[in-house]
Amino acid sequence: MKLVICFLLVCAATISHGQQPAPAPTPAPTPSAAFDPLAGLLFMKGNWSGKQNFNNPGGGSMAGEATDKIDIGIGGRYLCETLSTTMPGRKPTDSRHFISFDKQSGKYGAWWFNDTGTHPTEFTGELSENKLVLTSISAGPGPVLRATYETPAKNTLTYLLEMKQGESWIKLFLTAYTKSADSQ
Secondary structure (H helix, E strand, O other): OHHHHHHHHHHHHHHHHHOOOOOOOOOOOOOOOOOOOOHHHHHHOEEEEEEEEEOOOOOOOEEEEEEEEEEEEOOOOEEEEEEEEEOOOOOOOOEEEEEEEEOOOOEEEEEEEEOOOOOOEEEEEEEEOOEEEEEEOOOOOOOOEEEEEEOOOOOEEEEEEEEEEOOEEEEEEEEEEEEOHHHO
């Protein structure tokens, strides 16, 4: 009989222990307020307009009127960029760039969508002061590209796009923007 009572007590204790409330989950650590990776890209934010000068080896100069609207969006997680260039006699281009920060790699990531492709081009890169350099990930089709955004002076932004050829980088175009007065 003592054995049965001991067995029942052990069963009751086991069942009772399973009824205990689960400990509260440990909240996820919040990112350090000291490090906001998109804050480093705020030099790019604004409404921009300027000239896009194309590298045209062996041909005449080619330039277009360029606009670029850059803002923080998608829940504050991406720098969203809407670009357009108008060349004489052509309709304006339509491109979207989304730039974010990958905490695991410690690098910026970007996805570029344009009106001539059916898939985005993916980039990765680093920020040094007011200069963001992104390089396309070569897993996809097409050439390896390098994009450099920087601000050489107040209310100016340059955007250089280059293509890798062998071990060299060939300039495709350089856009020099001025920030519009309404976004300063």
